[in-house]
Amino acid sequence: MTDGEVVLGDPSVVVDDLHVTYRILGTRRKAVEAAPQGRMRKLVGRSLGSTGGVTEIHAVRGVSFVARHGESIGIVGTNGSGKSTTLQALAGLIQPSQGSVYVAGIPSLLGVSAVLVRKLTGARNIMIGGLALGLTKDEVEERFDEIVEFADIGDFVHLPMTTYSAGMAARLRFAISTAAVPDVLMIDEALATGDAAFRERSRQRVDEIRRQAGTVFVVSHSLASIKAMCTRAIWIDKGLVRMDGPAEDVTAAYHEHTRARSGPAKG
Ligand SMILES: Nc1ncnc2c1ncn2[C@@H]1O[C@H](COP(=O)(O)OP(=O)(O)OP(=O)(O)O)[C@@H](O)[C@H]1O
Structure with a gap:
């Protein structure tokens, strides 16, 4: 700790x-019934309701804290x-x-992830993500090197994020999200x-x-x-x-x- x-x-x-129910068009009932011991039954069977072609998954059922x-x-x-x-x-x-x-x-990280564009370079995404966090252009530029260093992506920062491994992309997201407290x-x-x-x-x-x-x-x-x-x-x-x-x-x-x-x- x-x-x-x-x-x-x-x-x-x-x-x-808090309750969250996902509603999906089209029923998954058949798939669940066909595999009563299957993973899908374990995951959703207890909370799966299906009416008229709409499947409901009651994913969160009364969380408080x-x-x-x-x-x-x-x-x-x-x-x-x-x-x-x-x-x-x-x-x-x-x-x-x-x-x-x-x-x-304002909650961060998921917010930053939502604005990042994988086709753009890491450098562009640092600017976009930084602005989304409320930093000014100058503030992002000031923190640029620190973000790249924290994410440990080296020269990849100048390549599109599509070329990144899952770990590199996750590290960069984390580094951008925490660039401002x-x-x-x-x-x-x-x-x-x-x-x-x-x-x-x-x-x-x-x-x-x-x-x-x-x-x-x-x-x-x-x-x-x-x-x-x-x-x-x-x-x-x-x-x-x-x-x-x-x-x-x-x-x-x-x-x-x-x-x-x-x-x-x-x-
Ligand atoms: N977009 C979605 N549409 C429909 N059902 C969903 C969706 N996202 C999650 N679910 C369902 O909601 C339930 C809870 O999923 P959730 O992703 O919140 O679980 P989790 O605890 O984060 O799981 P994991 O450890 O596997 O990431 C699961 O039954 C899942 O199948």
């Missing part, structure tokens, strides 16, 4: 009985449990079907692609953001990353909060649960 020296501030994110300025919160849970959906609702990219989400300030930073698996040195740089940056009263959310299957970066963790299971508490305790309980079900968990 990171140090506990940051004094927590007022609430920055309030999630109150309050996050404060200065907190870094890991979100853990098995595949399809609703972690990314929750994060996207926090970022305002998905409308809740019920309940509400209040965010103080965001109010609320959301990191969805970006860290899993980085090497040890990048993880350490990211951890330091997350601590810096917390010290400046930002709130950080990290969705990851790497329990080691969550333990290293987060003060608190929320375990989401089948669209509901199963446990919320100190990162050490929640990751230990989650690890125990996954180990009991299917052998050793990652991290």
Whole structure:
């Protein structure tokens, strides 16, 4: 766990009985019924409703929590449990079907990712992303070298992002998103692609953001990353909060649960 020296501030994110239901045209009922032991049944069978050719997936089923300025919160849970959906609702990219989400300030990362254009060079994307964060052109130019260095992409910065590996693109997104201290930073698996040195740089940056009263959310299957970066963790299971508490305790309980079900968990 990171140090506990940051004094927590007022609430920055309030999630109150959040529900998200995806509605898909066309039924998947046949596929699920045809494979009762299949992965699809495991993932969505419990929450899948189908009427008149519209399939509904109740991905988030009443999640509530309050996050404060200065907190870094890991979100853990098995595949399809609703972690990314929750994060996207926090970022305002998905409308809740019920309940509400209040965010103080502008959520970053997902916002930056949305404006990046893969056909353009890393350099152009640094400018576009920086402007989207509210920096001026001069401020972006001032921070350019630091962003490239943090992302560790070298001369690739002058090539289109289509030529980047998944890890390079994720590192650049992270570097741009944190070029200005965001109010609320959301990191969805970006860290899993980085090497040890990048993880350490990211951890330091997350601590810096917390010290400046930002709130950080990290969705990851790497329990080691969550333990290293987060003060608190929320375990989401089948669209509901199963446990919320100190990162050490929640990751230990989650690890125990996954180990009991299917052998050793990652991290
Ligand atoms: N765009 C979408 N349209 C329809 N269903 C979706 C969509 N995105 C996610 N789902 C479904 O919602 C449920 C929750 O998915 P979500 O991606 O939030 O889970 P997750 O915990 O982030 O999973 P993972 O660890 O695999 O990334 C799953 O059943 C998934 O199939």
